[in-house]
Amino acid sequence: MEIIAETDRADVVIIGGGPAGLSAALSLGRARRRVVVVDGGRPRNAPAPHMHGVLGHDGLPPLELLEKGRREVVGYGVRIVPGTATLARVVDGGVEIDTTAGTLRARRLVVATGLADELPDNPGLREQWGRGAVVCPYCDGWEHRDDVIGVIATSPESVRQAQLLRQWSDRVVYFPNAIGEPDPEAADALVRRGIRIEHGTVAAVQIVEDEVTGVEVDGHTVPVDVIFTGPTLRPNDALLRSLGATSSDGPNGSWVDIDADGRTSVPGVWAVGNVVDLRANVSVSLGLGALIAGAVNADLVLADIAAAPAVQ
Ligand SMILES: Cc1cc2nc3c(=O)[nH]c(=O)nc-3n(C[C@H](O)[C@H](O)[C@H](O)COP(=O)(O)OP(=O)(O)OC[C@H]3O[C@@H](n4cnc5c(N)ncnc54)[C@H](O)[C@@H]3O)c2cc1C
Known part of the structure; x- marks a missing residue:
């Protein structure tokens, strides 16, 4: 396989050029580190036409933020x-990384590969993903204030999603769907929050002229303006697991362990953004990228001091 950093190794290779990876690249580039970013070009929020809740960039198409970021880091x-x-x-x-563009060597590795x-x-949901079917109340709640919001449940956590969405509209409909009816306590909490429960199995999301108009349940259609759901x-x-990084199980599955600076259990390997933190929205990913870049740079400084000849 071709070696793309043939002369000597980079200081830092960053895998993933989303908000987390590019933010780390910006700080490390400005710290005069030799940085290579390898990016598959498929950020999580690519299906969304607009990005919200990012100060100074509210409403910007998400791909425009990354395009701007790439120009800055270059x-x-x-x-x-x-x-x-x-x-x-x-x-x-250091670390050696095989990529579809060749093999890279670096003193440190930052993994910022996001999540899927x-x-x-439910038929119709995938084609509306990022537009008429969304996940995050803080990203899209404002745009659907006072709309009829349908919540298609995917886990017991969906009750909390519905309760939260009531903040934006008093017309929230909860579809228990495949996970079954909420237990009496959850059902009571939904009703007390003013949320209607629509019993039955969801057959499809109804779409008219490329817009969500309803949810088909047990032979009838419940009109809604938007779907929120929890993938x-x-x-x-x-990549982190191939390196032997340790992980921990939690209510949302198994996630690779990091410390407060983003350091994994593998020496020289950091991770940042959604790959290790499901709460990392764009702003948080940008912030954490800058934070871990500082930690990586400090680690390289210490390594440089340790490798320097002793002064007589
Ligand atoms: C539909 C939708 C809408 C959203 N809207 C908002 C919003 O309005 N505001 C907000 O704050 N958040 C929003 N989010 C959340 C936002 O997408 C994430 O917070 C953010 O993308 C996390 O950044 P990241 O850098 O960790 O990962 P990503 O942005 O997903 O970037 C990861 C990058 O790594 C690359 N990659 C993955 N694996 C590899 C590999 N093996 N080799 C090389 N490259 C690789 C990918 O191609 C991608 O470019 C939304 C999410 C969704 C699903």
Whole structure:
């Protein structure tokens, strides 16, 4: 396989050029580190036409933020390589990463590969994902204030999603669907929050002229303006696991462990953004990218001091 950083290794290779990875690249590039970003070009929020809740960029198309970010990091000498990282190993005080564009060597590795949303398989939902079917009240709640909001349940957590959405509209309809009826306590809490429960199995999301208009349940259609649902979150952490990073099980599955600076259990390997934190929206991912970049740079400074010859 071709070696793309042939002369010597980069200081830092970042896998993933979404908000978390590019933010880390910006700080590291400005710290005069030799940085390579390898990016598959499929950020999680790509299906959404607009991005919300990001101060200074509210309403911007998400891909425009990344395009702007790429221009900024390249200005500080960061190299961006389109491609996919497939495997990584710790070698000789650093890391070697196989990518579809060749093999890279770096002193430190930052994994910022995001997560995949595994959607419920109700017909119509996938084609509306990011537009008429969404996940995050803080990202899209305002745009649907006072609308009829349908919540298609995917787990007991969906009750909380519906309760939250009542903040934006007093017309929230909860569809228990495949997970079955809420227990009496949850049902009581929904009703007390003014949320209607629509019993039965969801057959499909009704779409007219590319807009969500209803939810088909047990032979009838319940009119709604938008669907909120909770996909199963699958972190794109194969690379971290191939390196032997430890992980912990929680209510949302198994997630790779990091410390407060984003350091994984593998020496020289950091992780940031949705790949290790399901709460990392765009603003949080940007912030954490900057935070872990500082920690990586400090770690390299210490390594440089340790490697320097002693002064007599
Ligand atoms: C429909 C939708 C709408 C959303 N809207 C908003 C919003 O309005 N506001 C908000 O704050 N948040 C929003 N979010 C959340 C937002 O998408 C995430 O918070 C954010 O994308 C996390 O950034 P990240 O850098 O961790 O991951 P991502 O943005 O997903 O970036 C990861 C990058 O890594 C690349 N990658 C993955 N694996 C590899 C690999 N092996 N090799 C190379 N590259 C790889 C991907 O191609 C991608 O470019 C939304 C999410 C969804 C699903």
